Amino acid sequence: MRLDGLDPAAIERAAAAIAAGELVAFATETVYGLGARADRDDAVAKIFALKGRPSGHPLIVHVADRAGVERFAAPVTPVAQRLIDAFWPGPLTVIVARRPGVADAAAAGLATIGLRCPAHPVAHALLAKAAEAGVAGIAAPSANRFGRVSPTTAAHVADELGAELLVLDGGAARIGIESAIVDCSGSRPALLRPGMLTRAQLEEAAGASLADPDEGSARAPGTLAAHYAPRAAVRVMSTEMLRAALQVLGAEPLSLAVYSRSIPSGVAPGVRHRRMPARAEQAAHELFSILRELDGEGVHLIWVEEPPPGPEWDGVRDRLGRAAAA
Ligand code: TXA
């Protein structure tokens, strides 16, 4: 059930549901989250059940402010603290050493925990109201079924998880792809998942270079090669390859869509076309929504022109690569 996230009565109702151990989906600036109180393993178990997420995949715990960190984490490293100071509230998750015995299910039993303080006013209002009721943090993965495209609107959440679920509507997610994740729990910080904050921005604030995720030890489903997938098969191609492929298409109707910056619509008969924006921010904002829309139109194949090489495209490139790997 959709609730207006700007309505204080709706926030109150959602916070009460969270406090009672129920699930609530809510808007954040990245994507919509599916939340449960992080301090109750029975509440968190409902998230895994509804998403179809395998246990053993840890969840991010959302906190209202920096003080929330202490409830879940052991004292954090200077690198983690600098990142928190620079980017919270905002689209950054830090993995830090977990305070023993808290949020076991949310952390999937790991010795570490992922923490994020979202900037969206609806997420913030929910976290603040829940904190008043004694809930220090809300565990929330993206509000989609496991492996599918993350939702960026309240309607997407209802499509994914059913209309009965409470959803705090905060409009279309401004950023549109998930937070950047920096693992600060090891000897050297690592960028586990790129987001819209660039590596350079993160490294500058951290005062350290960021390692790439250690292939062998990556446990994050967001770091699985195949993830964020629409039903249609996605192929990412260079501009030249895409041009050539479109030229050899026969006249028979194919349920094909093209998402491209440099190839105009109408290039081949019967092929659907969406124009990829020139700016990475805009492309990230609309990416998941477009994949969903094309699925809804019954497209079987989505040919995507590879994004430009700039670091501001890292997040979009990452999500497209994973969608294509599915
Ligand atoms: O933007 C976001 O981060 C959204 C919104 C709702 O905040 N959340 C999100 O959650 O994308 P989820 O569960 O879909 O992705 C979280 C990622 C997963 O890949 C998970 O494995 C990883 O974070 N993660 C969480 N805790 C971790 C930990 N302790 N160690 C390693 N990875 C962790």
Ligand code: MG
């Ligand atoms: Mg997810």
